[in-house]
Amino acid sequence: MNDAWWSRPCAAADADAACAARARQGRLTKPPGSLGKLEDIAVWWAARQGTERPGVERVWISVFAADHGVAEEGVSAFPQAVTGEMLRNFATGGAAIAVLARHLGARLDVVNLGTVNDPGELPDVHRAVIAPTTANFCEAPAMTREQLREAMQVGADRVALALDHDADLFIGGEMGIGNTTAATALSCALLDEAPEALAGSGTGLDDAGIARKCGVVRRALARQADADGAVDYLQRLGGFEIAALAGAYIAAAQARLPVLVDGFITTAAALTAVRLNEGVRDWLCFSHRSHERGHQRLLDALHAQPLLDLDMRLGEASGAAVAVPLLRMACALHREMATFEQAGVSRA
Ligand SMILES: O=C(O)c1ccc[n+]([C@@H]2O[C@H](COP(=O)([O-])O)[C@@H](O)[C@H]2O)c1
Numbered sequence: 001m002n003d004a005w006w007s008r009p010c011a012a013a014d015a016d017a018a019c020a021a022r023a024r025q026g027r028l029t030k031p032p033g034s035l036g037k038l039e040d041i042a043v044w045w046a047a048r049q050g051t052e053r054p055g056v057e058r059v060w061i062s063v064f065a066a067d068h069g070v071a072e073e074g075v076s077a078f079p080q081a082v083t084g085e086m087l088r089n090f091a092t093g094g095a096a097i098a099v100l101a102r103h104l105g106a107r108l109d110v111v112n113l114g115t116v117n118d119p120g121e122l123p124d125v126h127r128a129v130i131a132p133t134t135a136n137f138c139e140a141p142a143m144t145r146e147q148l149r150e151a152m153q154v155g156a157d158r159v160a161l162a163l164d165h166d167a168d169l170f171i172g173g174e175m176g177i178g179n180t181t182a183a184t185a186l187s188c189a190l191l192d193e194a195p196e197a198l199a200g201s202g203t204g205l206d207d208a209g210i211a212r213k214c215g216v217v218r219r220a221l222a223r224q225a226d227a228d229g230a231v232d233y234l235q236r237l238g239g240f241e242i243a244a245l246a247g248a249y250i251a252a253a254q255a256r257l258p259v260l261v262d263g264f265i266t267t268a269a270a271l272t273a274v275r276l277n278e279g280v281r282d283w284l285c286f287s288h289r290s291h292e293r294g295h296q297r298l299l300d301a302l303h304a305q306p307l308l309d310l311d312m313r314l315g316e317a318s319g320a321a322v323a324v325p326l327l328r329m330a331c332a333l334h335r336e337m338a339t340f341e342q343a344g345v346s347r348a
């Protein structure tokens with residue numbers, strides 16, 4: 001599938017803008033380097049926005065929800081009905097990400113890709129239902145190739161909408177009972193890791209539950225001997241929301257829209273996106289280190305240093321949303337601080 005849209009080249013960051021921003025950091029009224037990583041954040045954004053003085057004003061958050069056939073293996077602490085129930089909670093504004101989006105003044109876009117306990121039409125929830133659930137990937141490929149294409153296209157379409165709204169930043173989130181098992185299986189396949197290295201507690205499994213989850217992932221991996229690369233792994237082991245996220249990340253990188261990655265599941269989607277199109281990596285900023293066991297290994301594989309480490313493991317884009325004020329502060333300092341010349345302050 002080398003002629004697929006997701007193989008098209010990604011945009012290039014602007015090296016001149018990065019240079020200009022780095023030089024400006026050296027002129028601001030502070031000892032050089034004293035704002036630490038906040039300086040790097042501002043320079044990173046300058047290169048992505050192609051301007052010496054970047055800003056992160058209009059934030060777009062798409063939360064993709066979908067159910068997982070593998071949930072029938074008893075791999076989550078919560079029942080599958082929660083995925084559909086949470087869609088209603090997103091719509092009525094009580095979910096964590098709804099609260100955070102309100103406080104950020106961010107646009108929250110919720111997408112139902114297929115839930116067993118389907119709440120039907122809801123205000124402000126976009127229906128892009130592919131099927132009520134993926135198949136149980138211990139027994140069959142999670143989805144068909146056509147369903148994979150559809151899910152990735154949904155992600156790309158949400159990025160197009162974000163661009164129509166002049167977004168400065170795209171954040172993808174997910175909701176799906178059982179999706180840490182899918183993300184673990186996909187990551188094990190992509191990284192050639194054993195389930196024990198990556199499987200964690202998800203919504204709250206105890207040690208016996210994690211051991212069962214490892215067994216489920218091992219059974220699924222045993223079926224993948226004839227798989228052919230990241231597209232195949234995504235189709236066989238992924239979920240509709242994970243495929244939509246991968247599609248969204250690629251489309252954003254192709255369109256010069258920077259991405260803030262959330263937690264474990266979204267990072268598995270990000271790794272898949274980078275395997276499908278390596279130029280995506282340049283457009284990804286990583287918000288936080290999830291409490292989920294496998295996250296650090298995924299971050300290492302992507303050479304990523306997340307901004308925050310708060311022991312969060314909620315998903316929904318919540319960790320990324322919490323990091324937005326930090327990005328805004330870094331850019332505001334960079335834009336608004338006085339230079340030594342302007343303030344009449346002596347240099348070293
Ligand atoms: O983002 C994370 O790092 C994260 C870590 C653990 C769990 N989650 C969320 O919990 C759900 C999946 O957990 P589980 O146990 O059902 O596989 C799903 O809705 C995710 O958004 C999210």
Ligand SMILES: Cc1cc2nc[nH]c2cc1C
Pocket residue numbers: 078082086174175176203314315316
């Ligand atoms: C209540 C609940 C909310 C969530 N949000 C993301 N994943 C979730 C899982 C559960 C169980």
